[in-house]
Structures are given as C-alpha cells and as structure tokens.
Amino acid sequence: AQSVTQLDSQVPVFEEAPVELRCNYSSSVSVYLFWYVQYPNQGLQLLLKYLSGSTLVKGINGFEAEFNKSQTSFHLRKPSVHISDTAEYFCAVSDTAGNQFYFGTGTSLTVIP
C-alpha cells in the first residue's frame, strides 16, 4: 500500500514571496503523484500530476512540482504567490496499476498581504 505525508499543516507566506509545500510518499511499487487545490466551500481541483517522463511537472496557476524518486518527494512550488492562492492543498499518490489512491492530510496555505 501507499501513503503520503504532508509535512506542514499550515503555511503562511507573504504576497509575492515564493512558497514550497512539502509532500513525501512511501511505496514499494511505482507510483503516480498528484497535487490538488481546494478553495473555501468548493471541491478539489487537479493542479498537476506526475505519471512518467520529466520529473519537473508544470500545472495550472503557475505551480510546479518536482518528482524526486531518491527522496520519495513531490514538493509543490510557486515562485511568487498571490492572495488568490490562499487555499488548502492536497498531495495524493496512486499505484501505476490504478488500484489504489490516497490523499494526504492537506496543507493550508495563507497568503498575507
């Protein structure tokens, strides 16, 4: 089975500053990795996903994530955040056979004006 750990439950950051949201996974098999965003009172939206190929994945809203197999990590980054990026962010992992899919516990990003 897989699991995913989001190391920070809350991340405050000032507007226009860079941010990194951390995600580590554990698995004995090959995985796919995902980041989702949830705005208040809404469902989740897929930000980006890693399936194969380049380890640097670009997503919507200027976010990107890098798959690091040796460190079993998939951290999410944005070079300059906006107030509108304030939201809950979830990392998720699945096996490549498509049989299991697990979410992390989420990181609440607050952008401070």
Place this chain on the structure above:
Amino acid sequence: DAGITQSPRHKVTETGTPVTLRCHQTENHRYMYWYRQDPGHGLRLIHYSYGVKDTDKGEVSDGYSVSRSKTEDFLLTLESATSSQTSVYFCAISEPGQGFQPQHFGDGTRLSIL
C-alpha cells in the same frame, strides 16, 4: 468544468435517521467516487463505482451503502446516521482512460448529525 452536482448541499439530521446523498454527473463517465473530508484526515474513500451496478468498498465504508442504477447518478446512503458520520462529503469522477484517479469533484455536502 465537469458537470457534477451534489444534493443536498447542507443537511442537519438526528442520530438514527436514514440519509441519502446524491451525486449527478453530466459527463457520462464510468468511474465515480464518494469521499468524506475530516480535519486531520484529508479525504478518505468511502465507496466507488466503475459502472452501473458495479460498486466496491473504500477504506471507510462501514455504515455506508451506495447504489448506481444509472451512469449519471451515484447515491450514498447512511442507513442509521451516527454522530461520527458528521463530515463533508464529496463526489468525484474520473475521465475515461484514467482509471482510479479522481479528477473532478463536486462542491460537497456538509452533513451534521446531532
């Protein structure tokens, strides 16, 4: 945006009463999911469906049942609600060929059981 509608959006009920939540999609996708979201737990899978009348359990299925009689509708039932089932419930769908990868979510149902 994927057409996913959850109803009701909010519900307050009493312990021991039956509750049914509805998820309706306009995309005609095969895979549908029910998740619950609780602080400190993220989203946990309750049940999922891979076609009409084809459903299976997720990691927190106890106390819940589902039905899918049409491609577009996936119902979640709490036969006898308990306070531990107070949560926000999300329905999700996968696009064709993506397998077990929920990609589009409804806006959620906030359920309070007193």
